[in-house]
Amino acid sequence: MPQAGSLPLILASASPRRLDLLAQVGVTPDSVHPAHVDESPLKDEQPAHLAERLAVAKATAVAEEHPQSLVLGADTVVAVGRRCLGKPDGEADARRMLKLLSGRRHKVIGGLCLVTPEGRPLARRITTSVAFKVLHPDEIETYISSGEWDGKAxxxxxxxxxxAFVRQIVGSYTNVVGLSLPETVGLLRGQGYGV
Structure with a gap:
């Protein structure tokens, strides 16, 4: 719970995973206001830049409506080389992504931004390396039928x-889930928010 005198905290995300992660460290946002921003990559945009740009865009958009609060925005980009894998557009797209990730190493890049009441965005990029085992076609089809892929980068x-697909992970596990907790806690504490 926030300490007495802490500024209100607003989460600029509709992700239940991000709410769950914050709850793990005892943080309950005062409110949740998803930002509605275009998440399309810019021409020739690198995955790391995309993740940070979207996190900043989400947090600043919501901060304009809540100037006396701390506003936390985040975004997650899965990258295979320079290719960004966003949220799949249906089963065929999800299947294509899983086949691409099969037997390969990829990066999960988390963009994180906390906007202060003065309107100053404090942004971070967090990169985690994830290696998938070779996926059998039956594993992919079973996973597709589960629906768990829907809405996931x-x-x-x-x-x-x-x-069960992950052979190795190097870096922040919570970043892969959707919000790197060490960096988030550090940003909040830096602004006097009790964690």
């Missing part, structure tokens, strides 16, 4: 059934 949720 890269078409998988590491905290769910896809955890």
């Amino acid at each position: 890269g078409a998988y949720a590491i905290q769910g059934r896809a955890g």
